[in-house]
Amino acid sequence: MRRALLSVAVVALVGAGAAWWLTAPDNLPASALDGVTGDAGRGQVLFAAAGCGSCHIAPGAEETDSPVLSGGRRFATQFGTFVAPNISPSPQGIGDWSDYQVVNAVMRGVDDEGRHLYPAFPWNAYNKATVQDVADIVAYIRTLPPSDAGSLPHELSFPFDIRQSLGGWKLLFEHRDWVLQGDLTPEQERGRYLVEALGHCGECHTPRNALGGLDRSAWLAGAPDPAGKGRVPNITPAGLDWSEDDIVTMLQSGFTPDYDVVGGEMAQVVRNTAQLSDEDRAAIAAYLKAVPPVESTAPQPGAGDSTAEEGTASDEGDS
Template sequence: MLRRTIWVALLAAIVGAGAYWWLSAPVVAAVSPGSAHAADLANGEVMFNAGGCASCHAVPDQPDRLKLGGGVAIKSPFGTFYAPNISSDPTYGIGKWTEAEFVNAVMHGVSPSGQHYFPAFPYTSYQHAKRTDVLDLFAYLKTLPAVAGKVRDHYVGFPFNIRRNVGIWKFLFMDGKPFVADGTKSPQWNRGAYLVNSFGHCAECHSPRNALGGIISGERFAGGPNPEGEGWVPNITQKRLGEWSAKDIAYFLKTGELPDGDSVGGAMTRVIKNTSQLPEADIAAMADYLKSLPPVDGPPRPKRKEGGA
């Protein structure tokens, strides 16, 4: 009886290990045969600004937002991540990457060496981007200055530092579905929906997350605790923005100014530096989509302590 129990336990362990290994394996897109992509650099620049690439990847404490040597610290409940060098440098950046490697990094969160990227990199939103837009972004990045220098390693504790576990996280929180236009909506609305939910990755900051760091789908865009540990990220559904017009939202994305005349602060200032560079039509499209978000109650904001700031 004991021997049978041992064999059953051993078999269960083998099956469990096999399931873990299969579910946690990095998944990459197959390389599509065919002609080379004819890059549209102007579109690549639009995707660069929509994605806010400079906010995380520009070298800190210097004025040029196009020097993408990385190094910005991204705090989270799981540790501190440091944005990598994505300049055209062939040694420290992406200068030697292939198109397929870049697509797999951006849309699937898999490095050229076949490892999972941590989801501090918002590929859960980028997975919905069009492959042609990702390739245009890649071409645009290669036109920017090469910046030498290796970024420090992430500071993440056990067990979150085990990259293989990220495969299980992806299985739970990535659907792998492309963006599909809504035929009942206008082209402008669909353009806004695409930008907000793919490169714009607005939900990544403006949604509460569960204990594993996954977005709570029923409270998407409803705000919540700042994942970096300080402050509160606002609700951007009509629960909070009900009195804003689409023009108010567009003006905010262009200038950072609120309808009451106040100006945005904190991390959103970096976002505005990017959205302000977008074409007027794209800003209007994003505003149109954001204005359409139904009111959603987010998590209750903690009351300030008496005597606190």
């Protein structure tokens, strides 16, 4: 009996050790930023493309050319409520983080203490960005005003409050490959980068399974709003029959071909895409026309839709 109990204990310890190892953070290589210098000027446009301010500016705060990324915005989901943290260049934000720690958080979903970040922060899209682009964004954020606001904790119930379990989630649902594969034009490839990586449009426009993993077989086919307020629309060619010029116009001005104006979260997305170049907006349109059509019951984009291409919650700090 003693031997049997000892065997069971050894197996349990080995199993626990293996589980801990499998769910441990997968950090960027320590050399990832070797030879990389962030460019704040270039990072300003990339910051807009990535939608960082859309989530990290305090609720109700006035948007300016120098946003204060004090956090505090709340995002209700079926798993609980996530609260965007302070990511300003202050000790309460990311001021004491190294560039490597910030880039690692954005691209691997791991904070400065080595803890997993929740996928409410779209690192599962940013993991396809280039290290140079993320470093440029970090350089720009460091030029913005600091805020001494403390980051508020997420409001999650058991077992979703166990961060180590996110390592298992990553094993199941993290994807570092592109959704749209095949022979693409340079313009479509650029659009893919903007939509699938920096813009992380799929984080809201793609349905999820019961554990919150993206259903990539229905890429961009629309999904329930995570806060329970209607649906995010289908933007594949099966749901969005606009021309490329129509899409470009909407991304620049917010006006639709039906003489309407986008509203809800999409209005914030347009404020971001309006800062991109004409070529980048055209690339996004070319990509959206190239993705496979997927039928769904999601509504067409319009003035009252709850679209949110900037993501469910973009927590670049303690998410």
